[in-house]
Amino acid sequence: MDLKLDGLNALVTGGTKGIGRAIAETLAAEGANVAICARNEAEVDATAAALSASGVKAIGRALDVADGPAVAAWVEEAAASFGGLDIVVANVSALAIAGDEASWQAGFAVDMMGTVRLVDAALPYLERSRAASIVTVSSVSGREIDFAAGPYGAFKAALIHYTQGLAFNLAPKNIRANSVSPGNIYFKGGVWDQIETGNPELFARALALNPTGRLGTPQEVANATAFIASPAASFITGSNLVVDGALTRGVQF
Numbered sequence: 001m002d003l004k005l006d007g008l009n010a011l012v013t014g015g016t017k018g019i020g021r022a023i024a025e026t027l028a029a030e031g032a033n034v035a036i037c038a039r040n041e042a043e044v045d046a047t048a049a050a051l052s053a054s055g056v057k058a059i060g061r062a063l064d065v066a067d068g069p070a071v072a073a074w075v076e077e078a079a080a081s082f083g084g085l086d087i088v089v090a091n092v093s094a095l096a097i098a099g100d101e102a103s104w105q106a107g108f109a110v111d112m113m114g115t116v117r118l119v120d121a122a123l124p125y126l127e128r129s130r131a132a133s134i135v136t137v138s139s140v141s142g143r144e145i146d147f148a149a150g151p152y153g154a155f156k157a158a159l160i161h162y163t164q165g166l167a168f169n170l171a172p173k174n175i176r177a178n179s180v181s182p183g184n185i186y187f188k189g190g191v192w193d194q195i196e197t198g199n200p201e202l203f204a205r206a207l208a209l210n211p212t213g214r215l216g217t218p219q220e221v222a223n224a225t226a227f228i229a230s231p232a233a234s235f236i237t238g239s240n241l242v243v244d245g246a247l248t249r250g251v252q253f
Contacts, residue, residue, distance in 0.1 A: 011035050011122065012024045018185070018190050023221070061077065068113070103150070103151045133233075134163070137179070142159065176233070178238065181243065183216055
């Protein structure tokens, strides 16, 4: 299937590792120009260079998505460099699991407001796009109570609600908005890699819960994200695409 991404311009937050890196690479492989951000400047520069090897334009900026002015400046830079914006992927999370006030504040600043400010900054450009699409990366922890109940799960649930509201309100402007909810995703240096080493009992329990007998990969989430972000999914908006190997049991009507 031709996703019709060739020549489109995309933003991906947290684009140097794991799911975000896989999304950026997949969009670039499909012909989209990609702007990434993350906090580590060396990793941003290296990733942008690697993406450019796909024959597309790729730029990066080191920033914290909790810094609203920095996010806005990055969006402006990308739009100027590419000559517009078509796709916005909000991927960054504070991964705030603990129940203390600092964790709640971090989850709100990064997961929630990092996404809201990104979308707000990009909207003037999306309104001029022929294929405007917003994708927020949520989590199955937003659908059900699991070990990540607390800030992480609460804000991931809020992201789904926020995104579906965007879909309804922006539909008259031909801007689509969807969320993608990954299950447990394994990659080196990621959360589940750390859990496998630091808490093997929890890792074994999580593995046993999934009827596929394995955890997912960043590429599997990236494939779903690239599709739902693309013009090939032109009549899909307001959806939450679960990518979890049948981990969650709740029926999503």
